[in-house]
Amino acid sequence: MPIHSKRPTIKEVASAAGVSTQTVSRVVNGRPDVSDETRSRVQTIIKDLGYRPSAIARSLIQQRSYTLGVVTAGLKFIGPSRTLNGITSAAEEAGYSLLLKEMSHFHANDIVPRLNSLYGMHVDGIIWAVPEIGDNRSWVNDLSIDLPIPILYLAMEPREGVSVVSINNYLGGRLAVTHLVEQGYKHIGHISGPLDWWEARQRMAAWKDVMSEAGKTIKDHHWVEANWSSASAVPAMEKLYNQYPEIDAIFVANDQMALAVTKFVCERGLRIPQDIAIVGFDDIAEAAYYTPPLTTVRQDQHKLGAVAVQEVIKIIEENKNENHVEESRTIMLTPTLVVRESSTRQKEVQK
Amino acid sequence: MPIHSKRPTIKEVASAAGVSTQTVSRVVNGRPDVSDETRSRVQTIIKDLGYRPSAIARSLIQQRSYTLGVVTAGLKFIGPSRTLNGITSAAEEAGYSLLLKEMSHFHANDIVPRLNSLYGMHVDGIIWAVPEIGDNRSWVNDLSIDLPIPILYLAMEPREGVSVVSINNYLGGRLAVTHLVEQGYKHIGHISGPLDWWEARQRMAAWKDVMSEAGKTIKDHHWVEANWSSASAVPAMEKLYNQYPEIDAIFVANDQMALAVTKFVCERGLRIPQDIAIVGFDDIAEAAYYTPPLTTVRQDQHKLGAVAVQEVIKIIEENKNENHVEESRTIMLTPTLVVRESSTRQKEVQK
């Protein structure tokens, strides 16, 4: 029993079994060209010594680590975690390990050390799972930091020459606002996320577009910007309600903010959805348990992560073909509307 | 400009600079014993060639990877993610990389392949961040899977011979129930988490203990078991309310379930906290925006993760001393009570 002993090497196994390291290697890798007798003897020794092959020595010689680098941000929020959850399960399934880096803030632009660190550990590909905010994507076409491995980007505006997997936030926004229009609401306001976020801009653009298609004129006092948090939505909602008293429905850019809006409306003695309808975005697990249950746009962030892993592995495999020309791809996942009580003024609910 | 070219090696840099690989190594590692002239020449070449040192080759020779393995579960929930967030930031600060594995379910007992995989990648230590559930810790004292690197366990009952960092759930439960007793509530029920979880049992034990210390007799119909989710709390609360109609306060084992309880109470036309008080556990970001804002026990899961990293690194460092006897340590973090409106029947709120 190897109690806190040194790591046994393939050499030790070989000499204990009276064979060459080659043969041990063959056994470990399940190669067919070993006699059954030798195989079982070696396997016994491996067990006895507690031998575990070194994946990094293998990576070094094979120039392939079966490891993916993941760069994320904001794990304390549920969105990025759900995505990471999708990444881990797809990676596990595909037999890849994951090297994780979290940026300390969303805006951080010290990209190069992260990239170098991952590349130095011989990752076969990188998933850049930090959302697009401000100019934090300015480096993607910077040739000086180009790496000989693929990088797949999540949650950003599709771009020429890079591979991207995103959820279609614009479509999600359209689903939300169209639903409110169809329910007969006339004065539909918006509480947006921080507008340096691409996703927040997409959701807001959808609100504007659907409203003008419905023949309404958007005014500046019909919306307020907040920062995704429940806390930020309180003053935002107060401001919006004061400057737009006719408001009878609100498209809130995420469910956390919708919770605070619900509280505000409830405290004013207004009824949801009779006086004011609310539609959120995300479909967090709690949304169905708000009072009343929240209509919201469901985005499958788990799938976002899983697809990212599959795509980056696909690119890695393709690049093994010498004469393969790497081409970038863009995938947009489609969100869906989940109708609950917070927005159904009319009795005939279309589920 | 190295556009998707091969990884340049130290040898190529050396010959391009007309020096030995040793000298390049010295420059890369910032050793002082290189002339300024040589250093700058080498640095220029490194830039030009886009050379990035191979961390795994370095790990191989130094027998030290500056990488930690993290095994987690349930990233789609906010608790484990907050802990992981603490782990990533502390690891980053300490200069360690992270290899992440997520168990597909909390109960999973295919421990060995995970451990071997991490060990095979030469991690210097492991943080086992899966909560203790059922017998999913039965292996910790199994000598046959003992590794020559330290494993630090999170969120489990302290045990002889292993290092553990946990939050004191029992104390947290005491804070919650004591508060309700002090507020003058007489019929304090409990909705527990799944009782195969150590943390759920601790919270429940605290409820029982404080109640009997207050001279109350706990009956079986005073509590119901649920499974942490808002969804599970709906039938649980219905059952509890029916079987215990005198109930005037509830200690709910987490904030998600407390949300559903809030909704239930609200829909029955009962007032919180006048008719029924609610205290949760976790202090998720949204708890302050429930209607009414939720009194809850704050556990600093971010810190839990950060402390885990610091501790495991401490053990790694200590083990470098030949004659150091590894001793296990137990750290218990202390939760705090956050009093909000959902439990303050008396006007004089002690903040």
Added chain:
DNA sequence: CTGAAAGCGCTAACAC
């Protein structure tokens, strides 16, 4: 079916 030699990219130890 099995083994010997070479080397992945790097650094420790020692020489000069």
Added chain:
DNA sequence: GTGTTAGCGCTTTCAG
């Protein structure tokens, strides 16, 4: 200051 040698643990290649 700088170079040489050896080797971390493994797999590839080729020989037998």
